[in-house]
Amino acid sequence: MSVRLLFRISLACALAACSAPVAAQAAQAPGAPGERHTWAPADKHGFGTATRLSSNVWFTLRAAELTEIYYPDLSTPSFRDLEFAVTDGRTFLDRETGPGVRSEVRPQAGSLTFRQTTQTARWRLVKTWVSDPRRATVLANVRFESLTGRPLRVYLLADPAPGDDGNDDRGRTEDSALIASDDTAASAVMAEPRLRRATSGYAGSASDPWSDLEADSSLDDRYTASAAGNVVQAARTRLTGRRGRRQMTLAIGFGADAAAARRTAQRSLFSGFERAAGDYASGWSRYLRSLKAPPRSIRGDRQREQLYDQSLMVLEASEDKLNRGASVASPSMPWVWGTLELEKNEFSGPYHLVWPRDFYHVATAQKAAGDDAATDRLMDYLWRVQKPDGSWWQNTRVDGTEYWTSLQLDEVALPIVLAWWLGRTSAEDWVHVRKAADFVVTKGPRTLQERWENQEGFSPNTIAAEIAGLICAADIARRHGDEARATQYEAVADEWEDKVESWTATTNGPYSPKPYYLRLTKDGDPDDGSTYDLGDNFAQNPTDERLVVDQSFLGLALFGVKRHDDPAIRNSLVVGDQVLKADTPHGPIWNRFTFDGYGETRSGADWTIFPTADNQTLGRVWPLLSGERGEYELLAGNNAKPYLRTIAKTANDGLMLPEQVWDGRPPTGTRGQQAGEGTRSATPLAWTHAQYIRLAWSIDAGTPIERPSIVACRYTGTDC
Numbered sequence: 001m002s003v004r005l006l007f008r009i010s011l012a013c014a015l016a017a018c019s020a021p022v023a024a025q026a027a028q029a030p031g032a033p034g035e036r037h038t039w040a041p042a043d044k045h046g047f048g049t050a051t052r053l054s055s056n057v058w059f060t061l062r063a064a065e066l067t068e069i070y071y072p073d074l075s076t077p078s079f080r081d082l083e084f085a086v087t088d089g090r091t092f093l094d095r096e097t098g099p100g101v102r103s104e105v106r107p108q109a110g111s112l113t114f115r116q117t118t119q120t121a122r123w124r125l126v127k128t129w130v131s132d133p134r135r136a137t138v139l140a141n142v143r144f145e146s147l148t149g150r151p152l153r154v155y156l157l158a159d160p161a162p163g164d165d166g167n168d169d170r171g172r173t174e175d176s177a178l179i180a181s182d183d184t185a186a187s188a189v190m191a192e193p194r195l196r197r198a199t200s201g202y203a204g205s206a207s208d209p210w211s212d213l214e215a216d217s218s219l220d221d222r223y224t225a226s227a228a229g230n231v232v233q234a235a236r237t238r239l240t241g242r243r244g245r246r247q248m249t250l251a252i253g254f255g256a257d258a259a260a261a262r263r264t265a266q267r268s269l270f271s272g273f274e275r276a277a278g279d280y281a282s283g284w285s286r287y288l289r290s291l292k293a294p295p296r297s298i299r300g301d302r303q304r305e306q307l308y309d310q311s312l313m314v315l316e317a318s319e320d321k322l323n324r325g326a327s328v329a330s331p332s333m334p335w336v337w338g339t340l341e342l343e344k345n346e347f348s349g350p351y352h353l354v355w356p357r358d359f360y361h362v363a364t365a366q367k368a369a370g371d372d373a374a375t376d377r378l379m380d381y382l383w384r385v386q387k388p389d390g391s392w393w394q395n396t397r398v399d400g401t402e403y404w405t406s407l408q409l410d411e412v413a414l415p416i417v418l419a420w421w422l423g424r425t426s427a428e429d430w431v432h433v434r435k436a437a438d439f440v441v442t443k444g445p446r447t448l449q450e451r452w453e454n455q456e457g458f459s460p461n462t463i464a465a466e467i468a469g470l471i472c473a474a475d476i477a478r479r480h481g482d483e484a485r486a487t488q489y490e491a492v493a494d495e496w497e498d499k500v501e502s503w504t505a506t507t508n509g510p511y512s513p514k515p516y517y518l519r520l521t522k523d524g525d526p527d528d529g530s531t532y533d534l535g536d537n538f539a540q541n542p543t544d545e546r547l548v549v550d551q552s553f554l555g556l557a558l559f560g561v562k563r564h565d566d567p568a569i570r571n572s573l574v575v576g577d578q579v580l581k582a583d584t585p586h587g588p589i590w591n592r593f594t595f596d597g598y599g600e601t602r603s604g605a606d607w608t609i610f611p612t613a614d615n616q617t618l619g620r621v622w623p624l625l626s627g628e629r630g631e632y633e634l635l636a637g638n639n640a641k642p643y644l645r646t647i648a649k650t651a652n653d654g655l656m657l658p659e660q661v662w663d664g665r666p667p668t669g670t671r672g673q674q675a676g677e678g679t680r681s682a683t684p685l686a687w688t689h690a691q692y693i694r695l696a697w698s699i700d701a702g703t704p705i706e707r708p709s710i711v712a713c714r715y716t717g718t719d720c
Helices: 003-015 209-216 256-271 271-291 303-316 358-369 371-385 412-422 429-445 460-479 483-504 551-558 569-580 623-635 641-649 686-701 710-714
Strands: 046-048 058-062 066-070 077-087 093-095 102-107 116-119 121-129 137-146 153-160 168-174 177-181 186-192 196-202 223-229 233-235 247-255 581-584 587-590
Touching: 003 641, 046 102, 046 116, 046 121, 046 358, 058 186, 058 429, 066 137, 066 551, 077 121, 077 186, 102 371, 121 271, 121 641, 137 256, 137 710, 153 177, 153 186, 177 196, 186 256, 186 641, 196 209, 209 233, 247 256, 256 271, 256 641, 271 303, 271 460, 303 358, 303 686, 358 371, 358 412, 358 686, 371 412, 371 551, 412 429, 412 460, 429 483, 460 483, 460 551, 460 710, 551 569, 551 623, 569 581, 587 623, 587 641, 623 641, 623 686, 641 686, 641 710
Parallel strands: 196 223
Antiparallel strands: 046 058, 058 066, 066 077, 077 093, 077 153, 102 116, 116 121, 121 137, 137 247, 153 233, 168 177, 168 223, 177 186, 186 247, 196 233, 581 587
């Protein structure tokens, strides 16, 4: 009888409850609660989930390790990381994320399956990651080779964090399973062949298994972590790297409690990796086949074609399975959002939240690619979470619970534009559009925050969205016989279109004698030298608003409010290129705005808010802004393919597109921080992936496909 068959018989027995799980005899781990829990850095090289709704689990990868697993929804990380350590028991101890270990992530074409390889001169470890389409389990096929021919030891190191709080967990061993739980959820790490010498301790304490391994390259202590704390776990695998001991299946199962998590992992192991991986890949293949054929603009370039498919799958995977239509900005928590130092609570924060603005970009990209069902679900979700006054929260968790509660008027206007663009103009849709448009009329044009989320005032980008929203709302109003509202919306929009330049474009600024648009003005007078505090550690405050420019004014052209060749638009492009553009090895990419401080320090340390601002942090350049520029160049009759190529080249080895890339300023050029490559900002960022998809389709069309024609016709005489 084979070892595999014996294993399956034992699993079947366990599933039939022929024997109750028996906890291994182990002492209580010292050192509770351990070091304070944090989440992993945000620069992900992989993001995956099954297409089936029954598998409400999502996994992420960094270069060398598994990082956050989300369960039961996309706003709830429930596992921090898992990696392996390799030793000969005497002369060396390597950790996958440690020095001297090379790593690579390779996505499998047509699926969110990832092959992750780590290696040294002594060994090679290859992990193929999927999730079980039938249940909440992350699975890996693990293959380990000793490159010297000598038998080695391989240890598993796990950092569970069920229920989005890694400081209140308890851990133990049941048979060979590593169990972690709190009062809301549980995880179970199991393997075939079974794990051995399993232990649970507290991070950074005497019971931390890594400390035990570091002492003598062996797991000597066997603990149970029965007191609440930051639990970390470890076990020795059966792998040696020699024939017969090179293969292992790993299962990380989740459930509402320990018994459910263990049962989930057991069932996935019983079904086997090959079946799950095949079903997983088939699900993604069916999804891609259900969409339009890829646009001509990417055909013939293998990397861009694969990135296009990857981007579509990332957007699909970013939609929650319990709260349909809720699409998150990124399955990550960059910088202090992950170290939990800024908001001073025990639960994770941005970016695994829903922003109506990012939502707009995702929905337009999915519609362009032919995913009509997804865009309808996203629109339905927006209507469900709309506030009674017609506005939306700045962002929410996937269940609609508010997180940041400021008001951003572009996030009130964009759902109106999206509804019109999607043809969502029914009587029920009109109720929601009317409330939003009435809110914009009452509260606009000045916004409490513009799209970069930390300043109030008159923003050309926000005003462009407001104008577009009101013109779209006027059209829908007429379809439902409300001529009075239609006339009011158009009158307000016309007034704002007439005044937006006088409100936001300076004629006496330092960058040009000709008018150019500012990021925003505080009082609607761009020439009076009003000042404000930029935040994000910028020290030269208060700052004259005429010094602060960004590329967001392009929204005036992209929404059809101004012609592409409007003199102030063209001059603002020249100014922006002078002060915001970085020429990277991949092409030109732009900063958000002058003096942006939302990024790492000059040494590469995390962004945070320092007690005393001294320009400690630098916002780097954003690839999605190259996409916006490409859309503008289409309006101007120019070639936008170079901008599409620029975005594509910023993808990492897992084809994940970042929020920001290194731009030549320190620490650019140091190891792992090359110009044009992703920083530790949110990766993958759904907005960047959406911009790539949408620009590809816009190049085919010869114009920005999301531009509301009714707005462009009214104000520029085009698209009529």
